[in-house]
Amino acid sequence: MGWLIGRTEALQDPLTARRKVMEKLRGLADLDDAEVNVVPILIDAILLAESYRGARHPMPFVDELTKSVDALLRELTILEKANEFAEI
Numbered sequence: 001m002g003w004l005i006g007r008t009e010a011l012q013d014p015l016t017a018r019r020k021v022m023e024k025l026r027g028l029a030d031l032d033d034a035e036v037n038v039v040p041i042l043i044d045a046i047l048l049a050e051s052y053r054g055a056r057h058p059m060p061f062v063d064e065l066t067k068s069v070d071a072l073l074r075e076l077t078i079l080e081k082a083n084e085f086a087e088i
Helices: 009-012 012-030 034-052 062-087
Strands: none
Touching: 009 012, 009 034, 012 034
16 A cells, blocks of 8 residues: 555545555554654644634645544543542
8 A cells, every 4th residue: 555645535535545544653553652753743733723723714624633633632631630530
């Protein structure tokens, strides 16, 4: 499976494009410190989603990114609250 995902493929066949991304991301398990590479991307994704929230002209995938970011932030908030509750 080739890695190059172009805009056309991403828009016309997002499922195949996502599969290519998942295949590539499987290699993260083999990296010594994957977090060093992944965390900045997550930060950028969160900032991108927040900066385009409610935009007049939505960009492809930004709505989905916003939903994914919201889900991640929700899970992190639940984890934080659970940890706070456990400390009491």
